[in-house]
Amino acid sequence: MIETTVKIINKAGLHTRPAATIVKIASKYKSEFFISKDGLHINGKSIIGVMTLAAEMGSELHLSFEGVDEQQMNNEICGYIQGGFDEL
Amino acid sequence: MKGLKEILKHSANYLTGIAAAPGLTIGNAYVFAKEVLQINNSEITEVDEAVTLFHEALEKSQKELRKIFGFAKEKMGEARAAIFEAHLMILDDPVLIGNITERIKKEKKFPEFIVDDEISKYQQLMFGASEHYMKERALDIEDIKNRIIRNLQKKRWQSKIPLEAIVVSGNLTPADTILFIKSSAVGYITDHGGLTSHAAIIARSLNLPAVVGTHNASEKIIDGDLLVIDGFHGIVFINPDEHQIKYFTEKIKHLFEINEELQGLKDKPAETLDGRKINLLANVDVSGEIDLVITKGAKGIGLFRTEQIIEEIGEFPDEEEQVKIYSKLADRIYPESITIRAFDIGGDKVRQFDLQEANPFLGLRGVRLLLENESLFRIQIRAVLRASIHKNVNFMIPMVSTLQEIKKTKLLIDECKAELHNEKIPFDKHLKVGIMIEVPSAAVMSREYAAEVDFLSIGTNDLIQYLMAVDRGNDYVSDLYQEFHPSVIRTLSHIVIEGKKSKVMVSICGEMAADTLAVPLLVGLGLDSLSVSPSAIPSVKRTIRALDYSKAKKLAEECLNLSSEEEIIKTIEKFFKDNLIQRTRNIL
Numbered sequence: 001m002i003e004t005t006v007k008i009i010n011k012a013g014l015h016t017r018p019a020a021t022i023v024k025i026a027s028k029y030k031s032e033f034f035i036s037k038d039g040l041h042i043n044g045k046s047i048i049g050v051m052t053l054a055a056e057m058g059s060e061l062h063l064s065f066e067g068v069d070e071q072q073m074n075n076e077i078c079g080y081i082q083g084g085f086d087e088l
Numbered sequence: 089m090k091g092l093k094e095i096l097k098h099s100a101n102y103l104t105g106i107a108a109a110p111g112l113t114i115g116n117a118y119v120f121a122k123e124v125l126q127i128n129n130s131e132i133t134e135v136d137e138a139v140t141l142f143h144e145a146l147e148k149s150q151k152e153l154r155k156i157f158g159f160a161k162e163k164m165g166e167a168r169a170a171i172f173e174a175h176l177m178i179l180d181d182p183v184l185i186g187n188i189t190e191r192i193k194k195e196k197k198f199p200e201f202i203v204d205d206e207i208s209k210y211q212q213l214m215f216g217a218s219e220h221y222m223k224e225r226a227l228d229i230e231d232i233k234n235r236i237i238r239n240l241q242k243k244r245w246q247s248k249i250p251l252e253a254i255v256v257s258g259n260l261t262p263a264d265t266i267l268f269i270k271s272s273a274v275g276y277i278t279d280h281g282g283l284t285s286h287a288a289i290i291a292r293s294l295n296l297p298a299v300v301g302t303h304n305a306s307e308k309i310i311d312g313d314l315l316v317i318d319g320f321h322g323i324v325f326i327n328p329d330e331h332q333i334k335y336f337t338e339k340i341k342h343l344f345e346i347n348e349e350l351q352g353l354k355d356k357p358a359e360t361l362d363g364r365k366i367n368l369l370a371n372v373d374v375s376g377e378i379d380l381v382i383t384k385g386a387k388g389i390g391l392f393r394t395e396q397i398i399e400e401i402g403e404f405p406d407e408e409e410q411v412k413i414y415s416k417l418a419d420r421i422y423p424e425s426i427t428i429r430a431f432d433i434g435g436d437k438v439r440q441f442d443l444q445e446a447n448p449f450l451g452l453r454g455v456r457l458l459l460e461n462e463s464l465f466r467i468q469i470r471a472v473l474r475a476s477i478h479k480n481v482n483f484m485i486p487m488v489s490t491l492q493e494i495k496k497t498k499l500l501i502d503e504c505k506a507e508l509h510n511e512k513i514p515f516d517k518h519l520k521v522g523i524m525i526e527v528p529s530a531a532v533m534s535r536e537y538a539a540e541v542d543f544l545s546i547g548t549n550d551l552i553q554y555l556m557a558v559d560r561g562n563d564y565v566s567d568l569y570q571e572f573h574p575s576v577i578r579t580l581s582h583i584v585i586e587g588k589k590s591k592v593m594v595s596i597c598g599e600m601a602a603d604t605l606a607v608p609l610l611v612g613l614g615l616d617s618l619s620v621s622p623s624a625i626p627s628v629k630r631t632i633r634a635l636d637y638s639k640a641k642k643l644a645e646e647c648l649n650l651s652s653e654e655e656i657i658k659t660i661e662k663f664f665k666d667n668l669i670q671r672t673r674n675i676l
Contacts (some may be wrong), residue, residue: 006457011461014572015403016225020174027182041215046183051225052210054217086406 001066006081014055023047031067037076059082103302107322110623111297112340113275117313118253125237137263138192142199145239147507152581200240207233231261255308260287275317277305287554299324318654320640351628354385358629365636367617378420381622382538388424390619395431409560411470425480432486469504476516488528494540526550534583538590548598571600584614604671607631612644634669
């Protein structure tokens with residue numbers, strides 16, 4: 001299992017479009033993927049789940065990946081979030 | 089004819105709200121109450137059948153939403169329709185669907201009960217969040233939940249929406265708003281929402297009157313009530329009496345005649361009797377208004393307020409999205425040109441920046457904020473450059489107060505040009521860059537600042553507020569907001585004279601230019617172009633065509649020697665009378 005903490009760097013926070021993109025990326029992989037924030041623990045492959053996260057700029061998300069392709073999955077998703085959702 | 093004020097004084101059967109889209113209409117109310125779905129929580133025996141039913145309902149919902157998505161894309165553009173894509177994904181959410189299926193099997197209850205219960209859990213979490221947009225998100229999800237439940241109950245939804253009704257509702261989700269376009273609604277009234285709510289945007293782009301933020305219209309109005317919407321003043325009359333009907337019928341007739349007459353001016357130039365041509369342009373808030381711009385006969389777009397895109401889609405548009413929006417507008421208006429204003433945002437305007445400022449109007453606004461958030465600014469500059477390939481795009485910088493800001497911005501533009509050049513992406517190398525003159529320091533320094541740019545555009549709303557040190561939204565002092573105060577007129581004159589010393593075009597894009605009373609004065613002061621809301625174009629054009637530039641110049645000179653707003657207004661009114669110029673605004 002890989003665990004990573006990432007910071008949201010976008011001004012607009014984790015809004016609907018990047019939420020959808022994260023889920024789309026996650027769906028390509030076989031591994032399990034969970035996101036925790038402020039006591040909320042949600043499945044990263046669930047769009048409705050990710051949409052319940054109110055993640056403003058500067059807030060931290062704890063990600064965990066577990067499965068055969070956990071390394072690549074971690075790289076791609078963390079890269080997307082740390083890269084500012086390709087918006088910066 | 090009695091005035092509206094007189095009518096209001098003797099009436100009690102009206103509501104007030106925000107005038108979200110101009111126009112007048114009389115029609116019957118269709119009160120769109122969200123159908124309260126009855127949820128059956130009985131036990132079931134045929135579990136497999138229930139699961140199949142659930143999956144069928146999902147499929148049906150997807151089909152419906154895809155149709156709406158397509159329609160929305162066509163009417164509103166891709167960026168604003170993007171919200172539906174996330175909604176479609178919810179109908180495909182493996183975790184949500186897995187949980188619901190699992191619970192149907194385990195709890196052996198009606199699927200509609202499980203769907204309601206499961207999705208409501210997420211909504212509770214969203215409602216519990218302190219961020220305002222999370223509540224909106226929860227309301228949007230309500231739409232999905234009800235859609236699935238309705239399909240489970242195999243009910244048709246709102247099958248009998250009357251045609252050409254005035255829609256009255258608490259608030260409207262994006263999907264609702266689309267639904268009413270299809271039934272050719274003639275006006276919108278909502279309890280909540282502001283100028284950028286879905287209903288307001290759609291109404292403006294379809295040229296229908298709308299009053300939003302009435303607080304309780306959906307309670308006060310009953311299905312079938314006769315209503316008058318006055319979208320100019322933000323007033324709704326409920327079951328108007330004979331006199332009120334007569335008043336508004338006459339007004340509508342009058343408005344229609346004037347529109348007909350003004351329509352005749354569409355292809356005529358905005359030129360004074362003695363041949364001075366004025367560039368008459370349109371201010372555009374949302375891309376949907378472009379059709380109105382074209383039908384009203386503007387010579388281009390003098391101000392496109394890009395911050396409205398953020399309001400509409402609820403986030404900062406990325407580079408590709410911006411390129412799409414700007415290019416589409418530039419293409420539609422070609423061969424005329426469009427002036428795109430950089431995001432004019434401040435702590436008070438856009439929620440993404442949760443700044444705590446004691447004086448937001450004197451704080452991090454406009455170019456100040458953009459230079460603080462360089463990456464955001466760069467994205468916009470690149471998008472504007474990329475949309476400029478047909479050489480009909482200008483770029484305008486808001487809230488400039490120092491020379492340094494202009495120089496920094498120009499440097500950024502040069503860097504972006506170099507980037508695009510290296511990436512072999514085409515753009516207009518000679519993109520015209522201008523600044524807004526709306527801060528007194530910039531007004532005073534007009535000549536020096538103009539020397540750095542291609543054009544100046546005066547934003548009267550802010551300029552007057554800063555000049556008079558008055559917040560016009562503050563009732564205690566709003567009467568100090570004086571468009572015709574001598575200091576305002578003298579400042580405008582100074583900007584024009586100084587700007588011309590640096591040989592740049594000087595235009596005006598504030599609300600003042602839309603007031604026909606101001607038109608002779610502005611023309612007389614020597615402004616090259618006026619940019620006003622599309623609906624004001626015909627009346628401004630008519631005024632320009634009815635006056636002599638030489639006389640307007642004398643009028644301006646006279647006004648520059650007066651010392652009170654009262655005297656100036658009297659002098660201009662006399663000018664209208666002496667020269668037999670009609671004022672269309674009086675009828676509204």
